[in-house]
Structure formats: structure tokens, C-alpha cells
Amino acid sequence: MAMIWPFLAGALAVWYGIVGRRPACFMLWLLTFVLLAISARPHLYGALPFAL
Amino acid sequence: MIFVNNPGHGSRVLNTLVLLAVTGVLFFTLVWQALFRVPACPLCVLQRGALVLAGMGLLLNVRLGPSPLHYAMVIGAALAGLAVTGWQIVPQAAAAPDEAGTLLGLRLYTWALMAFLGLMLFSLLMLALDRKWGDNALKRPVALAGAVVMGLFLIAVLASAVGATLDCGFDACAGMAAYHPAS
Numbered sequence: 001m002a003m004i005w006p007f008l009a010g011a012l013a014v015w016y017g018i019v020g021r022r023p024a025c026f027m028l029w030l031l032t033f034v035l036l037a038i039s040a041r042p043h044l045y046g047a048l049p050f051a052l
Numbered sequence: 053m054i055f056v057n058n059p060g061h062g063s064r065v066l067n068t069l070v071l072l073a074v075t076g077v078l079f080f081t082l083v084w085q086a087l088f089r090v091p092a093c094p095l096c097v098l099q100r101g102a103l104v105l106a107g108m109g110l111l112l113n114v115r116l117g118p119s120p121l122h123y124a125m126v127i128g129a130a131l132a133g134l135a136v137t138g139w140q141i142v143p144q145a146a147a148a149p150d151e152a153g154t155l156l157g158l159r160l161y162t163w164a165l166m167a168f169l170g171l172m173l174f175s176l177l178m179l180a181l182d183r184k185w186g187d188n189a190l191k192r193p194v195a196l197a198g199a200v201v202m203g204l205f206l207i208a209v210l211a212s213a214v215g216a217t218l219d220c221g222f223d224a225c226a227g228m229a230a231y232h233p234a235s
Contacts, residue, residue, distance in 0.1 A: 003097050003220040007213030010104045014206045017111045020191035029108050029125060033132070036101040043094045043225070044139055 006035035060118040063182040064198070067113040070174055072201045074107045077167060078208040082215045084160070094225035095140045097216045099164050102133030104209050106171050111205060114198050119187045123175040130175070133168040137161050 013028030081100060084090070109125030116122075140161045155163060194202070219225065 002222045003094070003216040003225060004213050004222070006101050007104065007209060007216055010101070010108070011206065011209045011213060013108055014104075014111060014202075014209050017108055017115055018202050018206065020115050020189075022112060022116060022189040025108065025112060026121070026125075029105060032101070032108075033105060033128070036098060036105070036132070039094075039101075040098050040136065043098070044136075 003039055006032050006039060009035055060113075060182065060185045063118045063178060063185075064114055064192075066174075066178070067110045067118070068195075068198045068201050070171070071107055071110040071114060071205055074103055074110065074171075075201065075205045075208045078103055078107075078205075078212055081160070082211055085215065085219075094220065095136055096161070097212075097219055097225070098136045099133055099140075099161070100212050100216070102129050102136060102168070104212060105129030105132070106168075107205055107209075109175075111202055114202060115192065115194060116189055117192050118178065118182050118185050119189075120179060120183075121187060123179050126175045127172055130168040130171040134165065134172075137165045137168060141165060 009028055010032040013025050013032055016022075016025040016028060078100060081096070085096075090096075106126045106129035109122040109129065112122040112125070113119065141159075144159075154160075
């Protein structure tokens with residue numbers, strides 16, 4: 001998934017925050033969080049180079 | 053119900069200052085990456101995303117007044133940022149730092165770690181000290197400085213979207229190293 005989507009959703013959330021619409025801002029914040037988590041998944045794979 | 057026009061004025065000013073700092077960091081990282089031609093770094097983009105998420109909580113505190121929900125948004129985002137930053141720091145902790153990728157002797161992701169810890173500490177302190185206003189979602193008048201900072205934050209988020217696209221193209225940075233040793 002393109003990395004731009006979380007930031008576009010974030011920009012929309014910021015816009016709703018600026019106009020004072022908290023429910024919309026918060027739902028878009030959650031969407032941004034989920035999109036970032038999906039984007040992060042391929043990069044947080046793999047084992048660390050040592051044992052914990 | 054609180055019958056005052058501008059509740060939590062002091063904390064809104066503090067939140068404005070912290071939001072300004074977050075905005076400054078977002079712009080700084082984009083400029084740094086452009087100036088030093090740092091290779092694409094997916095984890096750095098993700099850290100920027102976590103900063104954007106934290107900034108939204110601060111922005112709601114500025115726009116609507118302080119609320120535990122807004123501080124929870126900041127703490128949640130900072131925790132996610134800490135996880136990503138930790139994932140970047142741990143494998144490289146023993147490697148010698150590259151001068152080009154350091155600021156005041158520390159790698160940028162170490163600064164990112166401190167920024168996320170600072171955001172968490174700020175939110176925890178505000179939750180403990182600034183708890184008399186409760187929760188509400190009523191619009192409040194915003195000072196010009198606050199409006200300017202919120203506008204700058206929106207521009208920083210849009211610039212980060214452009215930066216992420218320039219870094220990763222239209223995929224999830226697939227095939228790129230998760231981190232760059234010097235960044």
C-alpha cells in the first residue's frame with residue numbers, strides 16, 4: 001500500500017480538527033493509525049540480529 | 053458544565069507550543085533529507101506518521117480545549133513511534149555513527165526516540181496537572197497564533213505526504229532497506 005494514504009487521511013483528519021469536528025477527526029485519526037500499521041507491517045518483519 | 057469562554061487557556065498555550073515544535077520537527081526532517089540526500093527510509097516515514105498522529109491530539113487540545121481523549125491520542129501515537137524507533141535503534145546500536153547522519157552527536161532516530169518520550173511525558177504531566185476541565189467537544193475561540201500553528205501543521209502533514217511519495221513512490225517502500233545506517 002502506498003505510503004501516501006496514511007498522510008492523506010491524516011491531512012483530512014487535521015482539517016476536521018481545525019474546523020472543530022472532533023468525531024470526524026478522531027475517526028480519521030484511527031484510520032490513519034490503522035493505515036500506518038498496515039504500511040509498517042512489511043518493514044517490521046524479520047528477526048533481530050541477537051536473541052533477547 | 054463549565055461556564056467560561058476560554059477554559060484551559062494555559063494548557064492550550066502549552067499545547068500550541070508543543071504543536072509548533074512537532075511541526076518544526078516535521079519540516080526539519082524533510083529539509084534534512086533533501087539537503088543531505090538521505091536514501092529512502094521507510095521507518096523514518098513511519099516515525100513521521102507517528103508524529104503526525106501525535107500532533108492531531110495536540111491540535112484538538114488547541115482547538116477544543118484540553119481533554120483526556122486528546123492526550124490519549126498523543127500517548128498512543130508516541131507509543132507507536134517509540135516501537136518503530138526502537139526497531140530501528142536496536143540493530144544499529146553497536147555500529148559506529150556516520151557523521152553525516154548525526155545531529156549534535158546523536159543519530160536522528162535517537163532524537164526521534166527522545167521526542168516521542170518527551171511527548172509522552174508532556175501528556176502524562178498535563179493529564180495529572182490539568183484535569184479540571186473534563187471533556188468536551190465544543191469549539192473555542194482560537195488566538196491568531198494558534199490558528200497559524202494549526203495551519204502550519206496542516207502544511208507540514210501535506211508536505212510529509214509528498215515526501216513519503218518521493219521516498220517510496222506509490223508502494224510501501226517495498227524492496228527498500230527498512231532503515232539507512234546514517235539516518
